[in-house]
Amino acid sequence: MKKRTGFLLALIVTTLVCLTGTAQATSVDWTASGGASHFDTNTISFAGFFANSLDSVTDGVNRQGYWHNHNNATPITAMLDVRVNGAWQQIWSAVTTNSPYTLGNNVLPDLISNISFSGGVVDGLRLSASQNVNQTFHYQEGMVYNFSKNIAATPEPSTIVLLGSGLVGLIGYRMRKKV
Numbered sequence: 152m153k154k155r156t157g158f159l160l161a162l163i164v165t166t167l168v169c170l171t172g173t174a175q176a177t178s179v180d181w182t183a184s185g186g187a188s189h190f191d192t193n194t195i196s197f198a199g200f201f202a203n204s205l206d207s208v209t210d211g212v213n214r215q216g217y218w219h220n221h222n223n224a225t226p227i228t229a230m231l232d233v234r235v236n237g238a239w240q241q242i243w244s245a246v247t248t249n250s251p252y253t254l255g256n257n258v259l260p261d262l263i264s265n266i267s268f269s270g271g272v273v274d275g276l277r278l279s280a281s282q283n284v285n286q287t288f289h290y291q292e293g294m295v296y297n298f299s300k301n302i303a304a305t306p307e308p309s310t311i312v313l314l315g316s317g318l319v320g321l322i323g324y325r326m327r328k329k330v
């Protein structure tokens with residue numbers, strides 16, 4: 152009796168675990184992928200991987216990568232694009248919030264997190280600014296972009312039917328054996 156109950160419980164738990172979504176994570180190091188430290192626009196390319204979310208940006212060297220406007224006159228917009236399946240998608244943008252606009256408190260790791268985008272093979276990142284202001288971005292070395300692919304569980308109907316009929320069969324067998 153305990154063996155069969157334990158077996159059924161294990162079967163149910165295994166099924167529930169298999170039906171839940173999973174996530175696969177991949178990180179991209181800006182510098183290791185050829186990215187510059189100070190620039191207005193910079194693009195990096197890397198081996199492709201499946202992703203549909205940018206979870207966070209972390210700073211491996213504690214320099215706090217930021218952007219600002221050197222001419223101090225107007226705010227600028229910083230943009231982050233990803234190349235998915237060969238096409239660029241803008242997934243994030245922000246405007247400098249401080250005045251004068253030369254202060255370095257527009258820190259990327261503080262501002263970028265949990266961004267979803269249409270998934271596919273990601274193989275490039277591009278940081279750019281709305282106007283050329285002579286090295287808008289600073290201290291990007293060591294920045295790590297952490298991506299994930301959240302896989303939604305979509306069990307096939309035939310799998311559910313097969314699982315259900317197996318459970319009904321086990322219950323029927325058990326009831327028959329009791330009689």
